[in-house]
Amino acid sequence: MGSNIFDGKTEDELWKLYKKKKNPGIRDYFVKQYAPLVKYVAGKVAIGMPHNVEFDDLVGFGIFGLFDAIEKFDPTKHVKFKTYAVTRIRGAIFDELRSIDWVPRSVRQKTRELEEIVRVLESNLGRSATDKEIADAMGMTIEDFQQLTLKISGTSILSLNDVWYTGEDNDKISIAESIEAPSNLNPDIIVEKEEIKRVIVNAINDLPEKEKKVLILYYYEDLTLKEIGQVLEVTESRISQLHTKAIMRLRAKLTSLRKGIV
Numbered sequence: 001m002g003s004n005i006f007d008g009k010t011e012d013e014l015w016k017l018y019k020k021k022k023n024p025g026i027r028d029y030f031v032k033q034y035a036p037l038v039k040y041v042a043g044k045v046a047i048g049m050p051h052n053v054e055f056d057d058l059v060g061f062g063i064f065g066l067f068d069a070i071e072k073f074d075p076t077k078h079v080k081f082k083t084y085a086v087t088r089i090r091g092a093i094f095d096e097l098r099s100i101d102w103v104p105r106s107v108r109q110k111t112r113e114l115e116e117i118v119r120v121l122e123s124n125l126g127r128s129a130t131d132k133e134i135a136d137a138m139g140m141t142i143e144d145f146q147q148l149t150l151k152i153s154g155t156s157i158l159s160l161n162d163v164w165y166t167g168e169d170n171d172k173i174s175i176a177e178s179i180e181a182p183s184n185l186n187p188d189i190i191v192e193k194e195e196i197k198r199v200i201v202n203a204i205n206d207l208p209e210k211e212k213k214v215l216i217l218y219y220y221e222d223l224t225l226k227e228i229g230q231v232l233e234v235t236e237s238r239i240s241q242l243h244t245k246a247i248m249r250l251r252a253k254l255t256s257l258r259k260g261i262v
Helices: 011-021 024-046 055-072 081-100 105-125 131-138 142-151 153-160 175-180 187-205 209-220 225-232 236-261
Strands: 163-166 172-174
Touching: 011 024, 024 055, 024 081, 055 081, 105 131, 105 142, 105 236, 131 142, 142 236, 187 209, 187 236, 209 225, 209 236, 225 236
Parallel strands: none
Antiparallel strands: 163 172
16 A cells, blocks of 8 residues: 555545545554554553553553454544544453453452442432441441552442443443443433433532542543642542542442442
């Protein structure tokens, strides 16, 4: 293929051409063009991960997501490729992390236990539980509870990417996608998906103010935990704790509501 295929063509025109001809040269062009996006997403995922997960491995997993995004992207749906690709790249990374089972069983067990306690507590209280209330219910000190939220911070990012709903054509939706990229989904499931999104938005609005801010800055504004720390003028580890607690509350609330809406 000569380089002249790119001359004067917009990206939209290249997408249309690629969808018709599946030209490997155009695919390679897109891979090269969006490779920095894979590193960016891998960098965000790497925050809060234990040391046994290598950044280069995350990038490797993400590249598969980029290939998948290039193959499945539909330029007629008026969604930016970048928005679509971020979801696919992140999904590929989390699928791979799940398959290699990197979370120690003891941490997973504690995470489930904490989530269930938060769910029961907040259902009974009808409001967000304080750290002290959660720590008391767990039978631990505030200090131990804070340590626990730091220890499970990696799993909270993973848990937000759990599949929340599977629609027609096996169109899977995670909680993270419901928060950030509603326009990517199959139009046939928009009604159900809108209901899910409404529940998630309401659940986010019920979070304590600081936790809500962290989620919005992380998922809507696309800031890293370090950048959010600078915005809110607290340490990165404090942001990590707030993020973990926000996800715990969100998942607990959604677990309570799930049977009613899906």
